[in-house]
Amino acid sequence: MVRFQHRFHGIQLYLDQYNAEDETALDIKQGVHDDGETIAVKMLHHMPGLDDQQFEKEYLNLASLQHHNIVKLVGYCHETQREYVPYNGKMVLCDKTNRALCFEYMQNGSLDNFLQDEFSGHNWDTRYAVIKGICDGLKYLHEELQPPIYHLDLKPANILLDENMTAKIADFGLSKLYGDGLTQITTSSVGTFGYLPPEYIDRQLVSNKLDIFSLGVIIIKIMTGHKGYSQIADMSAREFIDHVHANWRNRLQETSSDALESYAEQVKTCIQIALSCVESDRHNRPSIGDIISKLNETETLTQLSRALVINPGGSTSGGKLTKLRTPTKVGSWGGLNIGTMHDIDDIPQRLRSMTIRSGDCIDTLSFSYINQAGKIITAGPWGGGRGRGHPTIVLGPSEILKEVSGTVYQNEEVCSLKFVTNVRTYGPYGGRTRVPGYPFSAEVPEGNSIVGFFVRSSHVINSIGIYMM
Template sequence: MSIMDNVTGPPKAMPLHLLEEITDGFSEGRKLGGGTYGDVYLGVHKDGEKIAVKVLKNALNLDDKQFEKEYHNIASLHHKNIVRLIGYCNETQREFITHDERTVLAEKTKRMLCFEYMHNGSLDKFISDESNGHNWLTRYAIIKGISEGLEYLHEKLNPPMYHLDLKPANVLLDENMSPKIADFGLSRLVGGDKTHFTENRIGTHGYIPPEHIDAGAISTKSDVYSFGVVIIKIMAGRDGYLRSAEMSSQQFINLVHTDWMNRIRATPVGMYSIQVRRCIEIALSCVETDRDKRPSIGLVVTGLNKTESRSHVLDPLRSQPSLPTSQLCPCITTDHKMLDILKEKLISYQLRITDSRSMEHLVTITTACDPEVGTTSKSEPVRPRIKIIRDYEEGLRMTISMDAHSTKPW
């Protein structure tokens, strides 16, 4: 029987001997990572399927009732941006140990949580990989996915759940680079959107809001603060948060915005300009010192959704097939005005396009072709320089000049 047979149903009990077998006895070679609350190992079933096995440290001192509560908290979570719990292990064994220079037989409880395996590792690794530095759409999708996962925890659950240790190392990426929030070792269920207090400071330095450092206060705004730091690091690198403290908010916004515009210069940057700026504005609002000035995660998601509708960012991989490439120049929708285009024959077609949110749009595509060339496979289309003027809802007018064939620069 496959270890993943029950993947769509409730998590199931997994025997310790099976977990030892698929992790090579929890060998160092199978270790994926570790933290305060336990180490994580890669488990590979004989059929090739993989899971992540988190071995909880004995220092947790959880009794069976506490473990059962924590397990049920995690098992109740069902969201595309929350890592899925597949199974658990809670077994007590008798082992010989040394105590006061004597060998005695003692009972030892071993507890483990088994999760779906994330093929692309943690967001922390992704941020550190310089080769990923120019991919804005991937980074935006990660920001959006984390926000939707937090929205589920804060606003869709009753009572809401706090994460309390949100950081890049606790955001995992699947084979499609979709983010999933992980490691709820510090999570706790609370009643209502209230502020609670704890004597023990929890979380990771650099992601903890000031009210928790000063007074031990925790609320949904604690996670919002941590999320703001995560966004800044996604957009400005590991040292981004420190840099943000060295200048005014507007200076930092302009710095990050300019940096990203330079990175994606080869694309129609106007499509992403407002989205980039808005994301860094949201990040800075999330890390406000006064928690009452931070937005709820629901408002953050709404703000991100608005950037998508205003930027009209379409996913080219989901577009329907169009005309032969020998005839086409880049698509220009009807809400653009074309200026300074070569005075050649213009042809318009209607095309149904699906965007990244699976919404269909019927758009008019205007293309230019050379009437003297024809439509053979050897023909080359006209390669005009196109100037696009775009009026955004914010009242911003932006002019962009771009090469009609970005793969063949002028």
Template sequence: MTTKEFSLQLLKEITDNFSEKHIIGHGGYGVVYKGVLADGEEIALKRLYPVPGLDDTQFTNEFNNLMKAQHPNVTRLIGYCYNVKNERVKLNDKYVFAHSDEKVLCFEYLKGGSLDKHISDESCGLNWHTRFKIIKGICEGLNYLHNGSKDPIYHLDLKPENIMLDENMVPKIGDFGLSRLFPSARTYVTIKVIGTIGYMPPEFIERREITSKFDIFSLGVTITRIVAGYDGYSKCARMSLEEFIKHVHENWEKRLQDTMSSYTPEQVTTCIKIALSCVENTREKRPNIAEIVDKLNMVDTTESLSTSQIAKKRSWNSERLSFFPVGARDVLSAPAGPFSRLSPLGAGATLAESTKMLGCHVYSKYFGSRKARERWWRSLLVLWIIGSTLASFHLFHYINSNAVEKRRDSLASMCDERARMLQDQFNVSMNHLHALAILVNTFHHSGNPSSINQVTFATYMERTAFERPLTSGVAYAVRVTHAERDQFERQQGWSIKKMYSPNSQGEGDAAGAMIREPDEEYAPVIFAQDAYKNVISFDMLSGADDRENIIRARESGRGALTAPFQLLNGRIGVILTYSVYTSEAVVNARPQELIQAAIGYLGAIIDMEALVDKLLHQLAGKQSIMVNVYDTTYEYPIRMYGSNDKGSGMYHNSSLNFGDPSRRHVMHCRWRWKDGSKLDV
């Protein structure tokens, strides 16, 4: 298109002598007016300010730059006006002749205005498709300026204010007031300050260097603001690449959650990556404009492919209709409305009637034969049986799981209840024995002479046996040092004996017992129930289990238990030992103080099987579980009650606390059938 030369008079006429009402913008190098030519064409007139140093040659060069730029994304130059004259002006009350000129550039008028008026964040404003089209158009226009001719044109002030939009939102790069035509792609240095703060690259701010990467830096800032608004560039400076991309994606997803297609996130990511690579501080790391256009074309191709896939899907849907008879295809493909033309029932048939008739026709053709129906019914029957079986199995598994869980909870509750009751009954026996220890201390050691002897002790034990139904024997041993032994034996009239000897047959065999060898300390029995009076004179410290029990009892001030053993009656029992202290012993004394204060030891045999039997007898109506009691102090548990068979299946273990912290006991419970056998779950 030929560029026109307009007279200054014509331009004044179409702008009412460049009146303010025709102003549509202000640039760094002139004011922009709107005018309408005689043929109705709207144009934008840029009336340049008087620029010091801009001579005719320089203006001609700038004009030639605009003449060379012919691209859909570059503002089209329609004409110009260059009017030079000498006029008389008044200066200091005198008239002088001065040289004056008018330089006006006329461009196509773009109704969309400048891009900066359309920039907003992701939540409002232009949709993504329009923004991507603008970004791609700007890049293609800049690619033309840099690579469209032998010598590149550098814009040097690329920003949203210098990018115009037409009525179809097609971007066009404008305002070439600062552009220069460079004969090569080398680096140039200038002393002039050009461009706009915020769009200038670091190398220009620091060293006034100009290359094609000047425009690339400005492009990166512009793309960032198109995608994320004016605050986008400041946000990306505070975030990493991944964080900024995620931030922009989330904002676009909020706006386009229902309409964003599969290719949109890829386009957003590509644009942000391009923008951030364009604003690298080192210009060598910035891409050139041709590389940027290639990347945008690649993601734009993805959009085209997605659109073609939708078209193919529609075509496939049309092909599927060919499965039906011709009448069916007509009905299924026709829009909603009367079916008089297509209906087999004739004119006036309703949509429901036509559809019903069509369904009967299709069913009769493909499923109407007897064999086909039989095959379908057999298949449906098999599917129904399989489905019912799976559903029944799932239901059974669900119900059984709930039942098992309830039985497990019930077993745990019953076992914990029995363990708690057994502990309570054992504690009653311990309390009675503790009271007896206090009685011995009061009437034997504190009295002078003693109020207790073997006869009174045995009589008291016999008359109060109902208070200790679970103890089968009680004895008291006094503490004797080696220095006191001779005097003690003369007072008692017998010698201290060992608990065991090589010739003895068991505990309490006085005939085979040997005289106790000299030792540092002794614990001979001086009182015992009549049934166990044969243990009198035996040293309790000479038996391994009894010695351990005595030492632990006097150090702790609490009862100490032995490991389970078989009693003379064949049942399983344990020995509970209490230490008797002097009256001066303090309650919170240290172990060494307790050892020094010990003066005797009271021991009782507790029939554990009788204790548990009594408990279970009290719960005779609740005997739906089997109970075993074990001493688990050592690696292998020792049975105290019940059978040795722990059984299998569902069980529960409840801890038992018999007051001795050095020993551990547990109650093992299982379900029992009504006939007495075990129930394995």
């Protein structure tokens, strides 16, 4: 058993089944943080030429990545021992350093374990959420960081899944920092065969379009499994799109809802995007921003379809579409006579996203929803605009908000919030140092969901209420 003492955050790890004789191995094991949290530990052995300064630089690059679709690096560990090793026919005494990176623990392992064809395995909602999560993470690396980061080894084994099947990009061992739009020729080996584009195989060209090619392969395998991907060589692009679309449409019909047509269209868009990603000419591949825009368009159509119901006796082709009932206001909780009242002007049909800024309390809230006309409406930001920003919560196509809970401090301000959907829990946000306030909880009945909010705010959110339908 080997003990590593962490240098930064007081992490101590006790790992068994560690083979100290295997100097070239790279192992990922389960460890425990001092606070009791389970973490993943990636063992790095025998790295000649990598000194402490280089290692810490790489560590800081990884630690700076903060996105809900990027596996979070929580720290690193190292241990140096003096031992005899053979050198030029002699045994010499030298320092040997073992290092390990510590990441958040991902309960469902890698995406590689979940790739199946259209007729088995996870449903479309889950697969689409994985696709969108990977794309969101890649957009963060390519377009939201300065300088951007190219992953260079995207593949299912490097996409990890948490307990809620949220996809997170992992393993940045080959990643490079590049200037905007830069294409380089490299002599270093990158990537994994089967996920590398022609320009790298033939000319060792590296650009952001290398990751896009890898993404296309991954999306195809998510939608069709390993065997389905191999069928590309036997069909034209049009034939492959029609084949995958028809297979998924058949499965969706078995469990379909009123949103069958919009889901089928979303499937078609995803496979079209994937094939455009694996174009042999890198200039014809889309940017990750373009991909996200197309996915968002499909989500809008799907969310609108779910926000409408078919009249009895109607059909998707000829039935009359009728708006859902008017939502009900419930609450509010907090300082009822403090701050300025903020409410929405349109009648919400479906909640789409939420954005929070928080510190000791909830500083700012904004959200978007779909109104009765099918338009996306943004409300806020309401509040003071201070505090730490959190990644926007974007609800999946079949994800609905079921519960909002939190605490209120001295009946004057909302000091923490937590959101619970039918898929996962977000938060809690806020309440970092302040003494906990009075708890509140708003959980809607079965068959209902939370579709919007109204608040009172000053420099913080003083009170919050919900729209339920």
